[in-house]
Amino acid sequence: MKDKRSILKYFPLLMLGMIGILPLFMTSNYYQTICCQAMLYAVVALGLNFIVGLSGLMTLGTAAIYGLGAYTSALCCTKLGMNPWAALVPVLFMGWLIGKGLGYPSLRVQGVYLSLATIGFNEIVRSFLTNLEWTGSGTGIRNIEPYRIGDFAFDTQIRSYYLIYAVLLLFIGIAWKIVNSRWGRAFVAVKDNPEALQICGIDIANVKITAFTLSSVFAVVAGAMYAHFNRYITPATYTTDLSISFVVMLIIGGLGNFWGCIYGAYIVAFLPQLLRPIGLSYKLIYALIMMCLVVFFPNGLIRDMKKYLTFKRALKGGAASENNSQDR
Amino acid sequence: MKTILKIDNLTKVFGGLEAVKDVNIQVQEREIHALIGPNGAGKTTTLSMINGTLTPTTGKIVFRGKDITGCPPHRAAAEGLGRTFQNIKQFGSLTVLENLMVGGMYHHNKGGVLHMLLHRKETRELERQVREKAEEIACKIGVRNLCGEYAGNLPYGRQKVLELGRAMMGDPRLILLDEPAAGLNPSERAEFVEILNKIYEEGIDLFLIEHNMDVVMNISHKITVLNFGRKIAEGTPRKVANNAAVIKAYLGDRYGKNDQGGEPNAGG
Numbered sequence: 289m290k291d292k293r294s295i296l297k298y299f300p301l302l303m304l305g306m307i308g309i310l311p312l313f314m315t316s317n318y319y320q321t322i323c324c325q326a327m328l329y330a331v332v333a334l335g336l337n338f339i340v341g342l343s344g345l346m347t348l349g350t351a352a353i354y355g356l357g358a359y360t361s362a363l364c365c366t367k368l369g370m371n372p373w374a375a376l377v378p379v380l381f382m383g384w385l386i387g388k389g390l391g392y393p394s395l396r397v398q399g400v401y402l403s404l405a406t407i408g409f410n411e412i413v414r415s416f417l418t419n420l421e422w423t424g425s426g427t428g429i430r431n432i433e434p435y436r437i438g439d440f441a442f443d444t445q446i447r448s449y450y451l452i453y454a455v456l457l458l459f460i461g462i463a464w465k466i467v468n469s470r471w472g473r474a475f476v477a478v479k480d481n482p483e484a485l486q487i488c489g490i491d492i493a494n495v496k497i498t499a500f501t502l503s504s505v506f507a508v509v510a511g512a513m514y515a516h517f518n519r520y521i522t523p524a525t526y527t528t529d530l531s532i533s534f535v536v537m538l539i540i541g542g543l544g545n546f547w548g549c550i551y552g553a554y555i556v557a558f559l560p561q562l563l564r565p566i567g568l569s570y571k572l573i574y575a576l577i578m579m580c581l582v583v584f585f586p587n588g589l590i591r592d593m594k595k596y597l598t599f600k601r602a603l604k605g606g607a608a609s610e611n612n613s614q615d616r
Numbered sequence: 617m618k619t620i621l622k623i624d625n626l627t628k629v630f631g632g633l634e635a636v637k638d639v640n641i642q643v644q645e646r647e648i649h650a651l652i653g654p655n656g657a658g659k660t661t662t663l664s665m666i667n668g669t670l671t672p673t674t675g676k677i678v679f680r681g682k683d684i685t686g687c688p689p690h691r692a693a694a695e696g697l698g699r700t701f702q703n704i705k706q707f708g709s710l711t712v713l714e715n716l717m718v719g720g721m722y723h724h725n726k727g728g729v730l731h732m733l734l735h736r737k738e739t740r741e742l743e744r745q746v747r748e749k750a751e752e753i754a755c756k757i758g759v760r761n762l763c764g765e766y767a768g769n770l771p772y773g774r775q776k777v778l779e780l781g782r783a784m785m786g787d788p789r790l791i792l793l794d795e796p797a798a799g800l801n802p803s804e805r806a807e808f809v810e811i812l813n814k815i816y817e818e819g820i821d822l823f824l825i826e827h828n829m830d831v832v833m834n835i836s837h838k839i840t841v842l843n844f845g846r847k848i849a850e851g852t853p854r855k856v857a858n859n860a861a862v863i864k865a866y867l868g869d870r871y872g873k874n875d876q877g878g879e880p881n882a883g884g
Binding site: 462465466469470471473474476477479480481483484485486487488489490491492498501502544 | 693694699706708710717742743785
C-alpha cells in the first residue's frame, strides 16, 4: 500500500502542474477556452464544496450566483465605466449579500426543500436577467473590456489562461486554509450532527451562513472573471442545468473531497466536448458515462480508484477503515 | 453550599401531555446529582429544557445565578453547561482528535473566516492550543492511541467516552449526562465511572440521568426521582432507596429491603 499511497500523495501537485503546462499542448483557441472555463468551474466547485461537500446542504442555485457575479462586474464596467479590477469590490459585496440572503432560508428549509428553493432562486434570477431592459434583456451584454495591468491586456486566450490559473491557485490556497481550520471542522460537524455542534457552544446558524457566504464569494469572483474573459455574457448561460453541473462536479470528485472539485470540474467541462465528434448521440453517451462514474466511483474517482487498487490487500486483512476514510 | 443550577416549577406540555410538571431541583456545587425514574418519566425532557434543546412551557432555570430559561443550546453551552446524549451524537467523519477540537472551538475561536485568514499567526496559535488541549483530554479519557481514527469507526463504549471528552473540551462547570452507562458492558461501565469520578475531582459538577442503579447508588450524592413528570422523592441514595413511593414506582423490592445501596462515594 505504501508505494501507491506515496504516488497519490503527489497527485494534487501533479494535477496543478499539468494544468499549468496544458496550453503548450492544447494550442487551439477552442480548447484553451474550454480550459479557462474548466478552471473557473473549479473555483466555483471549491466554493460549493463548503455547502454541499462539507456541510451537506444540497443547493442548486449556484449558476445564478455565478451569473450575478458576471452581470455585476459587466454592468459596473459598461454602465458606470469602472475599471474591471475596481469592479471586483461591488462583486465581492454582491457575493456577501447573496450568501447572507441564501443562508437565512437554509436555516428553516432543509433537505430536498432547500434544493427546490434554490432552484427557484436560480430561475428568478435568470428570468430577471432575461427580461430587464438595463441588463440587456435576452441578448445580454457585449463588448466587456478585459482585465489589464498597465498596457498589458488579458485579451488573448493564452493571457487569460494564466490570469485565471493564478486566480485558481489563489482560491485553492484560501479554500485549503479554510478546509483545514476550525471552520472546516465546523462545516463537517454541521453535516454529521448539528445538535452536537450546538452543545459545543457553536451557533449552527452562523456556521451555515458562513458556508453560504464563502461559496457565493467564490462563485461571484469566478463569474466576474468569466465576464471579462469571454467579453460577452447572456442570461442563457445561467440555467439550472449549469447549477446541476456544478453539483455533478463535486459528486464526480467525491463529495467533500478537496482535490476532487478540481478534476471533477475538468471532467464536466471537457467530456461533452471530447464526445461531440460522435454526433447527435453524444449527450446520451455523456449521460451514460456519468451514470457509470456515479455507480462505480460513488466516493469520487480518485478515492475509489485507491480502493480498487488496494482491494486485494484489503481482502488479506488490514485496511479495515478504508471504506469510511475521507481525505478532505 | 452554593447552588449551581436551580430549576423552579419547570413544566413542559406536549399537546395534552404534561411531560414534566412543576419540577423543582437544586443542584449544589461540588455534588453529583442523579435524576432517576421509570421510562417516560420526563427525565430527558427535563435535561433538554435545562440545556435549551427544548423550551419550557413555564418555569425558570437559573444556572450560576443567571437566568437561562429558553436560551438556545449554544448559549447555554457558552455559559458553561456541557451535555452528552443518550443516543450518541458525535461527528462520524471527523477523527477522534478533530471531534475533541470541535468541542473546544468555542474557546479557541476569534472572529469569522475572514479574520482567521488575515491573522495567520493568531490562527496558528489558537490551533496549537486547541490541539494540545484535545490531546490532553484524549489522554485523560483513555483514547490517546485512537486520536487518528474516525469517530464513526470506534466501538460504542469509546464513542460514549469520546462524547464526554468533547463536553469537557468546552470547559464546563456542570455536565449533564443522559444515561452515560447505557449499553456499556460491566468493565466499560467501571472505567466510565472512574472517568466520571476523575472529572468530578477536577471541579466539574455532574447531573446525570441513569438507569443503572449500581452506578447511581455508588456515584451520586443526591438523587431526585421523577414519575409521570412529577418529582416523587429527593435525598441521599440511602434515603431514596428506602422511600416507599420510589420502590413502588421504580426500584422494586431489591434496593429497599436488602439495602444494597451502600454509601455514596465521599469524594470531594
